[in-house]
Amino acid sequence: xxxxxxxxxxxxxxxxxxxxxxxxxxxxxxxxxxxxxxxxxxxxxxxxxxxxxxxxxxxxxxxxxxxxxxxxxxxxxxxxxxxxxxxxxxxxxxxxxxxxxxxxxxxxxxxxxxxxxx
Numbered sequence: 168x169x170x171x172x173x174x175x176x177x178x179x180x181x182x183x184x185x186x187x188x189x190x191x192x193x194x195x196x197x198x199x200x201x202x203x204x205x206x207x208x209x210x211x212x213x214x215x216x217x218x219x220x221x222x223x224x225x226x227x228x229x230x231x232x233x234x235x236x237x238x239x240x241x242x243x244x245x246x247x248x249x250x251x252x253x254x255x256x257x258x259x260x261x262x263x264x265x266x267x268x269x270x271x272x273x274x275x276x277x278x279x280x281x282x283x284x285x
Contacts, residue, residue, distance in 0.1 A: 182217035189219070190229040 191210040210229045212222055223230065236243070 182215060184216050185213060186216055186219060188212040188222070188227060188229065190223070190227055194229065 188210040191212070194209060210227055212219075212227065214222065
């Protein structure tokens with residue numbers, strides 16, 4: 168019976184320990200490897216071990232962010248593709264304008280040289 172009581176007391180003490188969100192901890196480790204600056208807090212949970220499972224299943228913002236990114240990956244990919252296409256069109260347009268400007272400069276230089284000779 169003493170072992171049972173000791174185990175229960177140990178469980179009660181462990182369940183009361185304060186911890187931070189494990190997902191945020193993982194993000195902090197990733198960020199820390201990349202940069203030594205302050206980590207951005209995406210999930211500020213600091214609670215008891217006994218409450219963490221419910222929180223991770225129902226309230227963690229990191230879970231919602233990850234699910235959003237996974238569920239909307241195709242949408243995000245298409246956004247990137249459309250932006251790249253738009254940038255390519257802008258570059259092409261600027262290239263054709265550059266050709267027109269260079270032609271205009273040549274024409275103006277030619278006209279200037281003719282006027283200078285007169």
